[in-house]
Amino acid sequence: xxxxxxxxxxxxxxxxxxxxxxxxxxxxxxxxxxxxxxxxxxxxxxxxxxxxxxxxxxxxxxxxxxxxxxxxxxxxxxxxxxxxxxxxxxxxxxxxxxxxxxxxxxxxxxxxxxxxxxxxxxxxxxxxxxxxxxxxxxxxxxxxxxxxxxxxxxxxxxxxxxxxxxxxxxxxxxxxxxxxxxxxxxxxxxxxxxxxxxxxxxxxxxxxxxxxxxxxxxxxxxxxxxxxxxxxxxxxxxxxxxxxxxxxxxxxxxxxxxxxxxxxxxxxxxxxxxxxxxxxxxxxxxxxxxxxxxxxxxxxxxxxxxxxxxxxxxxxxxxxxxxxxxxxxxxxxxxxxxxxxxxxxxxxxxxxxxxxxxxxxxxxxxxxxxxxxxxxxxxxxxxxxxxxxxxxxxxxxxxxxxxxxxxxxxxxxxxxxxxxxxxxxxxxxxxxxxxxxxxxxxxxxxxxxxxxxxxxxxxxxxxxxxxxxxxxxxxxxxxxxxxxxxxxxxxxxxxxxxxxxxxxxxxxxxxxxxxxxxxxxxxxxxxxxxxxxxxxxxxxxxxxxxxxxxxxxxxxxxxxxxxxxxxxxxxxxxxxxxx
RNA sequence: CGGGGUGUAGCGCAGUUUGGUAGCGCAACUGGUUUGGGACCAGUGGGUCGCGGGUUCAAAUCCUGCCACCCCGACCA
Numbered sequence: 232x233x234x235x236x237x238x239x240x241x242x243x244x245x246x247x248x249x250x251x252x253x254x255x256x257x258x259x260x261x262x263x264x265x266x267x268x269x270x271x272x273x274x275x276x277x278x279x280x281x282x283x284x285x286x287x288x289x290x291x292x293x294x295x296x297x298x299x300x301x302x303x304x305x306x307x308x309x310x311x312x313x314x315x316x317x318x319x320x321x322x323x324x325x326x327x328x329x330x331x332x333x334x335x336x337x338x339x340x341x342x343x344x345x346x347x348x349x350x351x352x353x354x355x356x357x358x359x360x361x362x363x364x365x366x367x368x369x370x371x372x373x374x375x376x377x378x379x380x381x382x383x384x385x386x387x388x389x390x391x392x393x394x395x396x397x398x399x400x401x402x403x404x405x406x407x408x409x410x411x412x413x414x415x416x417x418x419x420x421x422x423x424x425x426x427x428x429x430x431x432x433x434x435x436x437x438x439x440x441x442x443x444x445x446x447x448x449x450x451x452x453x454x455x456x457x458x459x460x461x462x463x464x465x466x467x468x469x470x471x472x473x474x475x476x477x478x479x480x481x482x483x484x485x486x487x488x489x490x491x492x493x494x495x496x497x498x499x500x501x502x503x504x505x506x507x508x509x510x511x512x513x514x515x516x517x518x519x520x521x522x523x524x525x526x527x528x529x530x531x532x533x534x535x536x537x538x539x540x541x542x543x544x545x546x547x548x549x550x551x552x553x554x555x556x557x558x559x560x561x562x563x564x565x566x567x568x569x570x571x572x573x574x575x576x577x578x579x580x581x582x583x584x585x586x587x588x589x590x591x592x593x594x595x596x597x598x599x600x601x602x603x604x605x606x607x608x609x610x611x612x613x614x615x616x617x618x619x620x621x622x623x624x625x626x627x628x629x630x631x632x633x634x635x636x637x638x639x640x641x642x643x644x645x646x647x648x649x650x651x652x653x654x655x656x657x658x659x660x661x662x663x664x665x666x667x668x669x670x671x672x673x674x675x676x677x678x679x680x681x682x683x684x685x686x687x688x689x690x691x692x693x694x695x696x697x698x699x700x701x702x703x704x705x706x707x708x709x710x711x712x713x714x715x716x717x718x719x720x721x722x723x724x725x726x727x728x729x730x731x732x733x734x735x736x737x738x739x740x741x742x743x744x745x746x747x748x749x750x751x752x753x754x755x756x757x758x759x760x761x762x763x764x765x766x767x768x769x770x771x772x773x774x775x776x777x778x779x780x781x782x783x784x785x786x787x788x789x790x791x792x793x794x795x796x797x798x799x800x801x802x803x804x805x806x807x808x809x810x
Numbered sequence: 811c812g813g814g815g816u817g818u819a820g821c822g823c824a825g826u827u828u829g830g831u832a833g834c835g836c837a838a839c840u841g842g843u844u845u846g847g848g849a850c851c852a853g854u855g856g857g858u859c860g861c862g863g864g865u866u867c868a869a870a871u872c873c874u875g876c877c878a879c880c881c882c883g884a885c886c887a
Contacts, residue, residue, distance in 0.1 A: 240820090240837090241848095242820095242821060242822095242836095242837090243821075243822085243836060243837080243848065244821055244822045244823095244835095244836070245821095245822080246821070246822085247816080247821090247822070247823090247879090247880075248879065248880060249880095250880080250881075265879095267878085267879090268878080268879065268880090321885095321886090322885095323885090323886065323887090339887080340887070369887095371886080371887080373885090373886070374811080374884080374885050374886065375881095375882095375883090375884090375885080375886090377880085377881085382886090388887095440887095449886095549885095549886090550885090553884090553885095554884095644887080647887070649887095679887070681887090713846095715845080715846060716845070716846095747845095747848090748844085748845055748846085748847085748848080748849065749845070749846045749847065750845090750846075750847035750848050750849080751847085751848050751849095752846095752847085752848095753846080753847045753848085754847065754848045755848085757847090766846080768846065769846080777846095
């Protein structure tokens with residue numbers, strides 16, 4: 232490909248809208264172009280990268296026994312009403328109506344559609360297992376799209392669904408996809424971790440997220456350097472502190488004017504935060520979003536609450552709970568904002584973190600303005616309607632598997648795998664008959680990869696001050712031949728000869744034949760991140776060129792033959808590594 | 811949805827406080843000189859100053875309503 236003919240433009244300055252390196256460089260290198268917030272188009276170079284990532288996914292999905300199909304992005308409301316998600320999905324779903332007022336959505340995901348296909352076509356155990364996937368555009372009307380392709384409202388996703396007759400089959404399908412994802416992200420050149428995850432709104436009972444490590448990532452994960460434990464912060468188990476041996480002291484109310492936060496009350500009374508009890512007040516909602524109850528949750532003062540654990544303990548949908556209107560809750564339950572304690576509350580569900588039951592002589596709100604109680608003890612002074620672990624793990628807490636201190640790190644969630652079980656097959660009637668003509672619900676798994684987000688994650692992990700450094704496997708072109716003086720016939724002739732030679736060996740070559748100064752060409756080559764740069768310049772007449780890798784600094788002089796051979800070898804080795 | 815910020819040429823920005831009819835750099839176009847890390851000189855084109863209403867002899871500038879975009883939070887597979 233001649234760059235003089237390629238439709239592209241690089242930007243010299245950083246667009247005001249971009250903050251993250253991946254976003255900045257994809258815009259500057261002319262890979263993507265924004266239409267409106269959270270909606271991007273792919274330009275020729277960006278489109279090539281996207282196709283490379285897609286093809287890696289395709290190859291590995293096909294190798295794993297998946298079969299590619301393509302469903303429509305537009306979906307009828309009926310199917311979502313069957314699964315119960317038309318109301319449950321919330322404002323993130325992009326809804327629309329046709330001319331006859333029939334309801335549709337732009338698919339945010341495709342469980343319903345795939346389940347529908349299967350229930351209409353599968354009737355016998357002989358047709359199972361099956362794994363279907365597609366690579367397709369998804370729509371989610373995100374509350375806050377940001378960081379370019381990282382969190383967009385229209386994005387490319389690979390979604391796969393497995394259908395099995397029993398748990399054993401589902402386990403196998405799940406493991407198969409887990410291994411496949413490991414291969415896919417390795418081939419993409421990503422540094423990633425598979426972390427245990429909460430199965431969340433999609434449902435089911437097992438899930439892993441594949442997270443590309445990046446300081447700018449939106450996901451926080453917990454990992455252990457002493458063992459292989461890795462989990463999302465919400466999923467990670469957080470052990471209770473050891474029970475206290477102290478003798479119980481008499482309960483006492485103390486005047487603590489204006490000390491609404493744990494920070495304030497602890498310093499006012501001269502107590503460590505570990506000796507206090509923190510209250511979190513929530514209200515819950517029924518289906519039509521009216522308040523149907525109050526929840527008071529209590530953890531030790533130095534802890535954070537893990538809302539997912541509360542949701543799981545209450546067994547309610549995620550969107551059915553939020554922080555309470557303190558004034559209304561005070562009227563209903565007797566709590567006092569800033570001075571709420573676990574004693575004497577009425578008309579609300581009291582959830583007590585399991586750790587508190589073993590701690591002695593704590594300080595808690597007295598449910599009376601400007602007063603706290605000290606020497607509060609579980610059992611003697613208060614109990615909970617629910618006593619369970621609702622703490623969020625914190626950096627340095629003991630690893631739930633091995634006890635070593637855990638470390639927090641950040642990442643970009645590029646894929647996830649779920650065991651769905653019968654969550655969709657049961658309400659939608661996707662069943663098969665076994666050998667005895669007996670009907671069973673089909674067991675499902677679902678497996679997603681954010682393809683465009685993966686592209687962003689690769690750039691986020693692989694760039695320097697000058698631009699992108701593409702891994703060979705996803706680079707838009709493998710080699711760029713920079714012709715120092717494009718008007719020089721000797722130089723152009725040598726460049727074209729090398730282009731042909733390389734192309735014959737399966738190497739994708741970009742020839743920078745533009746009538747620009749060399750500095751401009753070098754800057755652009757670095758910015759768009761082509762892995763190998765071959766410079767054809769003054770020594771073209773002698774058949775000598777310069778050879779440089781984008782990832783390194785050293786520049787070597789080689790004969791054109793040698794440079795082409797080295798480039799071809801490097802590219803084919805990189806591409807063949809997983810073949 | 812709450813908080814903050816920004817909308818002026820393709821991109822980056824100044825001008826707004828103190829109203830007087832729009833400017834700089836890059837990019838583009840023409841000509842010339844250049845040619846190994848984002849050249850130089852000369853010239854040219856390009857703007858409903860986000861949109862609407864108001865104040866005024868006069869509005870990018872003041873008042874007002876709206877919209878869009880970005881950041882933090884909430885939320886979110």
